[in-house]
Structure formats: C-alpha cells, structure tokens
Amino acid sequence: MARQPWLWKETLVTESGIIALVSQLEQKGVLLGCAVDSGTPQFVEIAGRLGYDIIWIDLEHYSRDASSLQTFCTNCEATGALSLMRIADAHRTSILHALELGTRLIVIPMVNDAATAFEIVQHGKFAPLGNRGFNGGTRAMAYGMEDRATTMAAANRDTHLFPQIETAEGFDHIEEIVGVDGISGGLVGPADLSISLGMPLEFENPKFVECYRQAIARIRACGKIAATATGHTGLLRAALEAGVQIIIGASELGAIRDSLRSMHIDLCKLVRETAGPNQEAHSGMRNSL
Helix, strand or coil, X not given: CCCCCCXXXXXXXXXXXXXCHHHHHHHHCCEEEEECCXXXXXXXXXXXXXXXXXXXXXXXXXXXXXXXXXXXXXXXXXCCCEEEEECCCCCHHHHHHHHHCCCCEEEECXXXXXXXXXXXXXXXXXXXXXXXXXXXXXXXXXXXXXXXXXXXXXXXXXXXXXXXXXCHHHHHCHHHHHCCCCXXXXXXCHHHHHHHCCCCCCCCXXXXXXXXXXXXXXXXXXCXXXXXXXXXXXXXXXXXXXXXXXEEEEEHHHHHHHHHHHHHHHHXXXXXXXXXXXXHHCCHHHHCC
C-alpha cells in the first residue's frame, strides 16, 4: 500500500511522518533505500510507492541543477520517503545548498578525520551545534511561512549528516569521525574502501569482509547510525550481522540494466526457438541473436 501524502506544516512541528528518521529506525530496525541517480521523477515516485524508506541521489559523480533537486525532494516527500543526497564534498556551499532544498539526509564522501567532520557540522547545523547560515525564505525554512525558531530547531533535529567511510585513513579514524557532536552516523562505502585498503572490489575476500563488518560495528559501538550502500549479498549479510541500520541496496539504473538484459535474453531465445516466415527469408537473423 502506498503511503499517504504528508502536509508540510505538520512535519515541521512534529516528529511524525517522513522526517522522523530515529522513530522509523526504532519501529523498523533497518531502513531500506533505493538510489535513483537519474533523478527521473517517475522513478523516484515508483521507488517511494514500492515502500523504500530512503531515496538516494548522487551529486558526487553527477551534476544536477537546483530545480531538479527540489523536484527530487518533493517527489520523495509525496510518497513518504526520506530524501538523501550524496553531495560532492564537505565544502560549505555543497552542504548548505543541499540542505536549503529540504533534503533530510546528507552523505559526505571521502571524510578522513574528525576535523572534517567538525567542519561538516559547522556548515550543516544551526547554533549551538554548528554555524549554519540562515536564509528564512528557502524551502528548508518553509519559505518563511512558519515560526523561524521552530523551523531552525526542526532542521537541527530532523536533518542528518553522514560522513562516508571509504578510505583506509577514514577507517582508522571511525570513532573520531562519527563521535563529533552533530554527526548522526557513518555510511560505509565498500567499493572505494576496498580499493583504498589494497583489495580492489574483492567483496568475497574474507579479509575485506571482516574490515567492512568491523567498520559497521564500530559505528554502532559509538551509539551512532550505521549505514551502507551496496547490493552485494555477502556484504549485506555481514553488515546486518554487525548491526547496520540503513541499507541503500537497490538502484534504478541497475534494475533497468538487469531487466533489459533479462528481457533481451528471453526475446532472443524466443526468436531462435520459434520459426517464422521472416526468419526463413533472412537466415542471418538467427546468427545475430
């Protein structure tokens, strides 16, 4: 069953609805996410209607304009899903621009130390936690239609900052990174982490799987939210055993690729197995399939 649409005013002043990440974790234990890196509105809506709790869009490897990102956020919210943006870097403008559009979760790539995590909080949280700049007319601030003190408090409470643990240096400093006040947790990225640890994409390597499992467990041991982004079954089992709470485990591009591949194989098989006048007239058709 599809979620019911939410009302903006209600979500600003309550801990119910789409913004209650902590409440959702308490209720479900594990939240499931889908990456919609194309940003296609229909795919965002489909993912939300299917029941994914979080919808991810990547700004590290792709560029997007503000209008399409705002559409992404509103489409997520229309289905009750949390919007998540993996931004390009830890710079102030990258963090602030994403937040002003109203996204609820931000993943910051390649965070290696506590100093960078501290800067992230300075840019991403209002005082007293940080030093986020204020603009009362943005979507994140309800376009100035609500009490400003209330919207600022809601922003500090309901937006979440996740450094991405994906380098050997970051792995060595997990506790210092996620331990910074204002950081909600850490997202372990296995691909770059495996490369940095000298085991590139060796997701079946027991040594890497153990490092990956430890990263998840260490985040949880700090009392923070542990997240990951992978569809690899073996890694997901290790992550779940270690206590992962957020899994970005699906991708619309991957789903389209796999579906089209499967359909192509099935169609080729059907054509090969079913004789017809066109095939008889064009014998080369079978050889091309």
